[in-house]
Amino acid sequence: MFRNTKFKDKSTRPSNLVQTVERVSQIIDLVGNSSQGMSIKDISSTLGLPKGTVHRLLTSLAYFGYIRQDAKTKNYLLGLKLLELGNLITSQLDLRKIAEPYLKELAEKTKETVHMVILDQYEVVYIEKIESEIGTGGLKMASRVGARNPAHSCAVGKVLLSYLTDEELDTFIEKKGLPQRTPNTIVSPIQLKEHLSMVRNQGYAIDDEENEKGIRCVAAPIFDDKGRPVSAISISGPSFRVTKKLIQDVLKKEVIKTGLEISKALGFKGVT
Amino acid sequence: MFRNTKFKDKSTRPSNLVQTVERVSQIIDLVGNSSQGMSIKDISSTLGLPKGTVHRLLTSLAYFGYIRQDAKTKNYLLGLKLLELGNLITSQLDLRKIAEPYLKELAEKTKETVHMVILDQYEVVYIEKIESEIGTGGLKMASRVGARNPAHSCAVGKVLLSYLTDEELDTFIEKKGLPQRTPNTIVSPIQLKEHLSMVRNQGYAIDDEENEKGIRCVAAPIFDDKGRPVSAISISGPSFRVTKKLIQDVLKKEVIKTGLEISKALGFKGVT
DNA sequence: CTTTAAATTTCGTATTACGAAACATTATTT
DNA sequence: AAATAATGTTTCGTAATACGAAATTTAAAG
Structure with missing residues (x-):
């Protein structure tokens, strides 16, 4: 029995993607590519997710430093944790x-x-x-x-x-x-x-x-x-x-x- | 009615942290601080999570580039997405x-x-x-x-x-x-x-x-x-x-x- | 001061992620 | 080279988790 199409392929979508990871990734990408940061409204409407959900994810991400909230504009921006991780990988x-x-x-x-x-x-x-x-x-x-x-x-x-x-x-x-x-x-x-x-x-x-x-x-x-x-x-x-x-x-x-x-x-x- | 203790405090643990975000953060921290990368076994035993769960999270993270798997050692390392994000925040x-x-x-x-x-x-x-x-x-x-x-x-x-x-x-x-x-x-x-x-x-x-x-x-x-x-x-x-x-x-x-x-x-x- | 819009919180529910265990693969030992 | 151990991967029924509609609060604009 041989299966010539069996190529282990890391780039195809895994069958059991964790939804939260996907959403988190989308949010971070979105926020990262905005220069002024984004409001919850912006994010939720762009991604088609309810505001409550976006808010919950953002506060969780903020708690771990992946996202930070601008004190004045209330907009969400990339967190400084990402600076740290970017530099960590550099040293790896x-x-x-x-x-x-x-x-x-x-x-x-x-x-x-x-x-x-x-x-x-x-x-x-x-x-x-x-x-x-x-x-x-x-x-x-x-x-x-x-x-x-x-x-x-x-x-x-x-x-x-x-x-x-x-x-x-x-x-x-x-x-x-x-x-x-x-x-x-x-x-x-x-x-x-x-x-x-x-x-x-x-x-x-x-x-x-x-x-x-x-x-x-x-x-x-x-x-x-x-x-x-x-x-x-x-x-x-x-x-x-x-x-x-x-x-x-x-x-x-x-x-x-x-x-x-x-x-x-x-x-x-x-x-x- | 005044409430003098009502300080909005972003650093205390939010009431409704998303579990997946917390675990993802733990995994990334762990992997980031290992110089040679880590196996699923290592991660699951360190964090006290079942192997299956860790595996599921890792493949999801890998799909979005936050984690990559060393071809030889099979160990999981920080992904190059983090390089990108680290540089994005720099430009912000x-x-x-x-x-x-x-x-x-x-x-x-x-x-x-x-x-x-x-x-x-x-x-x-x-x-x-x-x-x-x-x-x-x-x-x-x-x-x-x-x-x-x-x-x-x-x-x-x-x-x-x-x-x-x-x-x-x-x-x-x-x-x-x-x-x-x-x-x-x-x-x-x-x-x-x-x-x-x-x-x-x-x-x-x-x-x-x-x-x-x-x-x-x-x-x-x-x-x-x-x-x-x-x-x-x-x-x-x-x-x-x-x-x-x-x-x-x-x-x-x-x-x-x-x-x-x-x-x-x-x-x-x-x-x- | 009123109105509007956005942010945040609540809460019952269904979906999602969970994790034990089966299975597969790779490494190690004899 | 075969056997065994160890790790990695997949499955699947279940319950806890995250969901998201709607209510509430807060901030901004008129």
Whole structure:
């Protein structure tokens, strides 16, 4: 008896979701994405829940610090507990701690924005972002630590995808699709697979305005002590500064070098 | 009919806490404070909950990204959603954004650690921490963004307490007490009140190893556009470097100055 | 001072989450 | 490699929990 469809899949809705957890998550998302906080009325009408219910959940959340109530406006805002937890997880990702000095150096040297990401649920999650103090010239990238991006359309994502098995890639494509973000985005599965094998061979990836018009990036992988590609780093910037030539002549070399340095700091001994 | 004891008090346990929220909070705290993550067994035995229940809550939390499961060890860890939320709240505290450059400059100039805090539930919460790149000489402060401290025993706390009304101060003392952290901690309510009125008059506070042996700090307040003391900043360091003389001659002036600069950036027009 | 709107509390009820135990999977020992 | 132990996952009948309509209180606006 074999069951070829039995893929344990953490991203599909569990059969027995706890209702309260779902509602709490919805409330926190909602409140988090409002700049001025929200009233109970707002929340209850947006989510279609009775005011009483929302109030009960909010007071419980407030008691544990996940939500706080503005003294003046009476609006509910994210609580400071989330600051604490956000920093806790940072310290759990010791990857990030180790990489930090190298990334700073890279940002200084190249005068562009440096990102560090990991792959989670087939999406790219930014775990570090360093902007060169000078040189960014008022142009700031909209990215933010904790934010997510499709993997197929950015350099860091393509680097990490390039180490997946063919089977995993199929699951990825099936689950996430290959949404076209710009005219340059690779949307054909076959093309993507060819591209990824190239990326893997050459050890770096370029995002030539595939994710956002006007932004170009180069990325390289980071390996842990077991040689597993656990993370990727990139240099990103506006296309008029980050030209194809600059990438080939300078930036490519620098990301790869920094990637290798961080890998070594993690105990990576090199291939074979 | 008057009821003098009717103080709306957000920190006492609400009558109708949602059980699931409490359990979720316990689980997240537990998992967050473990460096290697925890198994279901660990969590259920620590909290005294049945495995099935813990499992159900964990899968729900994982679905929404608050918890993730390590692929290898199968242990549960904090999820990356918390990174995202931690960064969201940071951007909601635009106070912090505005202050950042000033604080960096202060840290550079003084070569010591600079903190920024707000008061929440009568406790000090660190919302920013900047370490001077050089000069810390291997000595790092254990503080962490999001962490909390009693208010009566640190400079930033005393600065903020100094603006409370007498009534609020009594509530604070009743609720939190004045725990003795070191031999220097002020533990007498009367002494504290006298001290605070002095702090308020002089516009800064010193923590002379009152919170931690070997650590001395100076702090100054930050006012918003309405003239309300919304935050406080401090310079902290080992007592052998941060001498009383250095504070009086140099540091005191610098924190006050930086505090005022930030206040002005927030729209503060000065007193009267 | 009156009116309106939102926030908070109450309370009987049905749904939801509970948790004991069965079952499955993974790790450990012999 | 087989057996055993230990942990993880699912099931399901039940009761406690959270629900939510409505009443009450509080705050804001006219």
